[in-house]
Each structure stands twice: as structure tokens, then as C-alpha cells.
Amino acid sequence: MAKPSKENTPITEHLAYLLAQANREINRQLELRLSKEGVPVEQWRILKVLSDGNGHSMGELADAVLLNHPTLTKMIDRMVSDTLVYRVQDPNDRRKVLMFISDRGKVLCKKLNSLAVDQEEHILESYGDKSTSELKRLLESLIDSSN
Amino acid sequence: MAKPSKENTPITEHLAYLLAQANREINRQLELRLSKEGVPVEQWRILKVLSDGNGHSMGELADAVLLNHPTLTKMIDRMVSDTLVYRVQDPNDRRKVLMFISDRGKVLCKKLNSLAVDQEEHILESYGDKSTSELKRLLESLIDSSN
DNA sequence: TTGAAAATATTGAATATTCAAGAATTGAAG
DNA sequence: CTTCAATTCTTGAATATTCAATATTTTCAA
Numbered sequence: 001m002a003k004p005s006k007e008n009t010p011i012t013e014h015l016a017y018l019l020a021q022a023n024r025e026i027n028r029q030l031e032l033r034l035s036k037e038g039v040p041v042e043q044w045r046i047l048k049v050l051s052d053g054n055g056h057s058m059g060e061l062a063d064a065v066l067l068n069h070p071t072l073t074k075m076i077d078r079m080v081s082d083t084l085v086y087r088v089q090d091p092n093d094r095r096k097v098l099m100f101i102s103d104r105g106k107v108l109c110k111k112l113n114s115l116a117v118d119q120e121e122h123i124l125e126s127y128g129d130k131s132t133s134e135l136k137r138l139l140e141s142l143i144d145s146s147n
Numbered sequence: 148m149a150k151p152s153k154e155n156t157p158i159t160e161h162l163a164y165l166l167a168q169a170n171r172e173i174n175r176q177l178e179l180r181l182s183k184e185g186v187p188v189e190q191w192r193i194l195k196v197l198s199d200g201n202g203h204s205m206g207e208l209a210d211a212v213l214l215n216h217p218t219l220t221k222m223i224d225r226m227v228s229d230t231l232v233y234r235v236q237d238p239n240d241r242r243k244v245l246m247f248i249s250d251r252g253k254v255l256c257k258k259l260n261s262l263a264v265d266q267e268e269h270i271l272e273s274y275g276d277k278s279t280s281e282l283k284r285l286l287e288s289l290i291d292s293s294n
Numbered sequence: 295t296t297g298a299a300a301a302t303a304t305t306g307a308a309t310a311t312t313c314a315a316g317a318a319t320t321g322a323a324g
Numbered sequence: 325c326t327t328c329a330a331t332t333c334t335t336g337a338a339t340a341t342t343c344a345a346t347a348t349t350t351t352c353a354a
Binding site for chain 2: 006007008010011013014015016017018019020021022023024025026027029030041045048049064066110113114116117119120123126127131132134135136138139140141142143145146
């Protein structure tokens with residue numbers, strides 16, 4: 001009798017794969033909506049984090065928007081060119097740069113938020129209220145347990 | 148009284164964000180393990196899919212391993228150089244290329260599988276058996292409902 | 295049968311990301 | 325104080341990904 005080994009389980013049953021697949025699909029849908037405003041998902045995240053009006057350092061921001069440090073720097077360069085955000089050197093620690101959202105950024109962020117909400121509603125409809133909140137809960141707890 | 152609008156919900160409560168965050172974290176952990184063999188996660192996926200011994204067309208494979216078509220082509224080029232896989236033209240439809248895993252690929256795949264299983268066990272320990280299977284179930288159903 | 299449209303895979307140029315190194319500032323130990 | 329390590333951000337080169345175009349083969353309608 002063969003040892004019942006986990007090594008042969010199909011890839012579609014691995015948690016890492018299911019997460020990647022679900023993320024890819026949901027992200028693709030969101031991307032599609034946001035493309036109406038010509039903005040990549042990551043820029044929406046940045047605007048949303050900055051829309052509390054406070055200054056956020058690059059390091060803080062990189063964590064929050066799930067981007068590597070150098071990637072964020074270059075994306076921020078573009079957003080500064082588009083006058084969506086601006087840099088201010090942190091007076092308390094001059095190694096740091098504080099990012100702020102501009103008025104133009106705020107206007108854009110509002111539009112993007114409503115596109116993103118559209119998507120969430122669409123998911124709620126096809127996937128169900130209960131499943132959605134349960135899934136969110138489980139994801140949060142997975143993230144917590146991974147730190 | 149202000150309209151209770153969803154537009155202001157913090158990004159950390161969006162399903163798309165939670166999925167991205169969880170995926171990033173779990174993927175990072177898996178990447179770390181697989182790096183012991185110097186293999187990116189996508190190559191493990193490819194080997195795993197091919198390890199049924201059957202030929203898989205590039206299109207089929209691209210879907211299965213969550214890669215765009217041109218990206219897959221170039222990754223397969225590398226894996227062919229490393230003699231992990233090989234191409235055969237499909238005799239029944241000469242537009243297609245069938246991919247097969249080599250013996251060397253099989254040996255590597257076994258090692259990678261065990262590294263991946265390590266990770267799943269580690270998740271099971273810290274996150275719990277019940278949560279894990281419930282999360283998998285919900286992810287599968289989300290993916291289903293998105294098609 | 296022929297010719298146009300669809301399907302499949304690859305290529306090359308443009309773009310984006312990453313890795314490793316660098317510059318500037320702060321912290322802290324001696 | 326001064327110097328050396330740590331922190332923060334950016335840069336440049338190397339690498340990887342993507343988009344649009346191409347080549348090949350098949351399908352199917354006329």
C-alpha cells in the first residue's frame with residue numbers, strides 16, 4: 001500500500017496557487033475598470049493611502065501599497081510628473097521624504113474609488129455577501145498569522 | 148446625516164487588496180523555500196503541471212500556470228536550456244507545441260514538491276487545519292463565480 | 295478547392311521591475 | 325565630539341514582462 005503523500009497533490013489544491021489564481025482574476029477585473037481612467041491598480045492604492053491628507057514616508061508607503069522600494073520610487077516619479085502627488089522632505093528626519101496627495105490627485109482618487117466600489121458590488125452580487133465577508137475575515141487572519 | 152458611502156473604506160478592507168496582500172506574503176514564503184534549488188515559483192508550477200507526463204500545449208500551460216503567453220515562451224526557453232523540459236510539435240495540429248518534462252525535470256520537481264509541502268505544513272501549523280481548508284473552499288468558489 | 299478568418303506560438307521593441315551599489319542623514323558607542 | 329553602523333531613499337545596470345506585430349497552420353464558408 002502506497003504512502004499517502006502530499007507531494008503529488010495537484011497544483012490547483014495548493015493554497016499558494018489558489019491565492020495567486022484568485023488574486024490574478026480579481027486584479028484583472030479591477031484593472032479593467034480603472035483603465036477607464038488610465039490608471040494602474042498600484043497608483044490607485046497610492047492615492048487611496050495618501051488621501052488621508054497626511055504625509056507618508058516612502059518606506060511606509062511601499063509597505064502599504066505592496067511595492068518594492070525602488071519600484072515605488074519610479075512610480076512616484078511618474079505620478080509627480082502627472083502632478084497627482086508631491087514630495088516634501090521630512091523636517092524631523094531629513095533622510096525621509098514625505099508624500100502628499102495633490103488636489104488633482106484627490107479628484108482622480110474619487111473617480112477611482114467609485115470604479116473600485118463598482119467592482120466590489122459586482123463581486124457581492126455574483127459571489128454573495130456572506131462568502132465575501134467570510135473570505136475577507138479568513139484572509140486577514142491568514143495575513144496576521146504570517147507575521 | 149452623511150450618506151454612508153463605501154467610497155471611503157480604507158484600502159485594507161477591499162477584497163482585491165486583501166487578496167494581493169495574502170498572495171504576496173504566501174508567495175514570498177514559497178519563493179524563499181524554492182530558492183534553495185534556485186527555481187522561481189512559476190517554474191515549479193510548470194514542472195508540476197507537466198509532471199503528469201502528458202504533452203501540454205503552450206496555451207494550455209499558460210492558463211494553468213497563470214502566465215501570459217509571451218512570458219511563458221521566454222521562461223520555457225530558459226527551461227529548455229536547462230534541459231528541464233522539451234518541445235515537441237503537435238502532430239495533430241502543427242500550430243501547437245507540446246511541452247514535456249524531462250527526466251532531469253522530474254528529479255527537480257520532486258525536490259521542489261517537498262519544499263512546497265513543507266510550506267503548506269507550516270501554514271497548517273500556524274493558521275490551523277480548519278481555517279486553511281475553509282479558505283481554500285472559499286477561494287475555489289470565488290474563482291468559479293468569476294468565470 | 296480556394297481564400298479569408300481564426301487559432302497558436304514566437305519575436306522584437308518598449309516598458310517595468312529588480313538587484314546591488316551609492317548618497318545622505320541619523321543614532322549611538324567609545 | 326567623533327566615528328562607525330544603521331536607516332532611508334534613489335540610481336543605474338541587468339533582467340523580466342508586456343504589447344503589438346509576425347509567421348504558421350488550421351478551419352470553414354463560398
